Amino acid sequence: MTPLNRIRNFSIVAHIDHGKSTLADRLIQSTNTVAERDMQAQLLDSMDIERERGITIKANTVRIDYTANDGLDYVLNLIDTPGHVDFAYEVSRSMRAVEGSLLVVDASQGVEAQTLANVYTAMEADHEIVPVLNKVDLPAAEPERIAEQIEDVIGIDASDACLISAKTGIGIPDVLEAIVKRLPPPHSGDPDAPLKAMLVDSWYDAYLGVVVLVRIMDGTLKKGDNIKMMQTDAKYSVDRIGVFRPQMENVQELGPGEIGFITAQIKQVRDTKVGDTITHEKKGATEALPGFQPSQPVVFCGLFPVDSAQFEDLREAIEKLALNDASFSYEMETSAALGFGFRCGFLGLLHLEVIRDRVEREYNIDLITTAPSVIYHIYQRDGTKHELHNPADMPDPSTIDHLEEPRIKATILVPDEYLGDVLKLCQDRRGIQLDLTYAGARAMVVYDLPLNEVVFDFYDRLKSVTKGYASFDYSMEGYREDNLVKMSILVNDEPVDALSTMVHRDRAEMRGRAMVEKLKDLIPRHMFKIPIQAAIGGKVIARETLSAMRKDVTAKCYGGDASRKKKLLEKQKAGKKKMRQFGKVDIPQEAFISALKMDN
């Protein structure tokens, strides 16, 4: 067991691309935690999708042995937290498991929205914070100016920030020393007290089953111990205990202040709740650690197989993914037009896309994703209150007293020159401006926005109107009443449930027009003309007509063309199978999402 004063537990907080993963790699490498030849760039981001998108989805962790300049051996535990707003709750839990943070800021970019969001989470967790200015190797780096900006905007002392290049290795020894000298050891912890271990994260491992990442607060956890999850009251026997270097390495026990993993024949990740307290079954703690909160999906959509014969494959895929991701919910859904599928709940849109991508790629199932929706609160005339997860389930409007929708507080940092466009975007999305301040040449605007206006393509639009220079973060702010209606889309006079959305009454015409115009482009011409309409109740508010296909014929076809042409026509026929039929109309899979994207 390592004495408390030789342990430093920390996380790295940064805006995306400021170098968090590169720095983590560098720290691991410089302390020989991994043999040089095993080093692959961005060791901690392991999932393909994470690598591709350069984001961290699950918290990863590594234990580093370090001999400091004072000649003493230390154990440094790094928890690499998810970097995206969708996973804000996971971030805050991981932060509670450590005592300090390295605040990494790209010295050529400066403070961004996620820098702020994450550093505030760290401050809420009472972290000691060491500012680290990265990428000083770049000619555009301005460490002095950025240090000042950190002091101005965040309000922490940045005079002795570490100046580093995670890429070239400059300054890495200083960072290691700063971790030891400036970050505190775990505050307290009694190895003989009743066990209190925080469940920081858990995931499914193909060989080991469910692996649980824990931080010991009090007491000692050993192999063979009988343990209990305080939230769920589930009981297990610990069959393996160890640490990450970053590969798993078994240890005898974990004591106060230490971070490691256990396995305990836990069947599914669902049985573990991030933030829960683990204690011993006998003589356990009586009080759980504070701050537990079950994770809550906020965005819902339907996932249906394009080929209805693949429903069972989809069920299997979703069940498997759910084993490894307790934060996404699912239940079976049937739709008149789409057949059997699942209504799934996600932490946010990125989370939705990650799950959808994994189903498509890892399980080879083409999906139709229906319009994402948030949870509305319906207050009915009879005094009852319901949650609405799917616009298709909207009750008869005459029975409704009023509707409430979730709102968020969005923080956007943007160079001055794009401020006008950003304000217009927020205004168009029914935003209410809460604050507007300047940090150097960047403006910081805070808006109260309806989540449903953001959930879909707000971030894409923001990136495009600011040429990628804006950064964005948000937090949930509760519910508020507004004039909301269900808008249906009719294709060839038949309503297509999967395209129903909830919209604000004042924006319905505009949204309706945009959607029918989009659909007119997305649906291929058929052999007959197709009316496309948007309607509220029985009232049509927008209409377009997709004219009939006029020409699709091969000019020359002689003896030698029979075989070649057959291949082409078979392809054409197979192409139709990638679409779903609604009445007589084939709608391509991508139409369901693309139709909702707004160009302004």
Place this chain on the structure above:
Amino acid sequence: MTEDWQAGGFGLYVHWPFCEAKCPYCDFNSHVVKHIDQTRWANALAAEVLRVSSQTPGRLLRSIFFGGGTPSLMLPETVATILNAAQTHWTWANDIEITLEANPNSVEANRFRGFAEAGINRVSLGIQSLRDNDLRRLGRLHSAKEAQRAFDIAQNTFGRVSFDLIYARQDQTLDDWKIELSEALAMAGDHLSLYQLTVEHGTAFWDRQNAGKLRGLPGEDLAADMYDLTQDLCGAAGMPAYEVSNHAAPGSESRHNLIYWNYGDYAGVGPGAHGRLTLGGQKYANSAWLQPGAWLKSVETGSGDEINSKLSVKDQASEYLMMGLRVTDGIDTARLHKMCDNLSLDTTVDRLLELGLMFRSQDRIGVTQQGRLVLNAVIAELLPD
């Protein structure tokens, strides 16, 4: 018992894979070479004719077609050698049609007499356009005047003359086409092939289009209008369409092409040529080696075929649908069902009838003029899974 192919008849296709220059829109198996050993090619093509005809001895041959490439680059003696071979095992129909595709250049026109003497009785001239400017854009080596002259010589030499035009060209308006087509109809004999320009994969036009440099091609609506106009003008001139792109005075249809579209049997000889032959009650599809050099070597060591495979009943039904619906007469439903009995097209045909895209009579189904314009979509609906 009669075999299915007899409903379409039997013909021979001979492929000549050489051209003077490669046209930028053309995806035919055509090659530009410095020197052609005509004797060697004549012998090889004749050997293939003998090989195939010995498998189908005694068949009644209705048509022979020399296609390309540019078959008018063949020497008349080469043509004669091949025709000679085609008489060894097959019986020629009394009214056999023997067509040769010719480019309307002066050099080739000078050979027309020789071709006629060798036995050619029909030519199909690749005039492509009556406008010099457009001929240049199509990469053609002849002028409109030369084409006219070649056509006149052909008229005086052969019993039947047809010519090809390519329309829906760059910057062509509906009016431009109306005038050009009227001129073409005024000069035409009894047959015309009118093809809308198709930008084919693997051609120079394809690359140009991908680079955004092939401008001014008509959109779907203008192309459809041009097609409709073509049907009207040709119909009024007594040369209605009998197939998607082919027009003839009634009775003057190309017998050879009707063998393809009525899904008869045909032998294919020459590089890249395809054949459909029923042997022992089973229909086979074969295709020859594509590259002239590879084909020649292969023939000289036995056979020019690269692939020869059995066609399943489903494949045959698909091919009959694909080919047969191109002709205005449509297809024989009893024949289709005999070919493949578990085909259930009725509900699909009903739907297409309702849309005015198909017709159905006692014993045939077919595609209307409106349906012909979207024939690929119609066929895709009808093809068996």
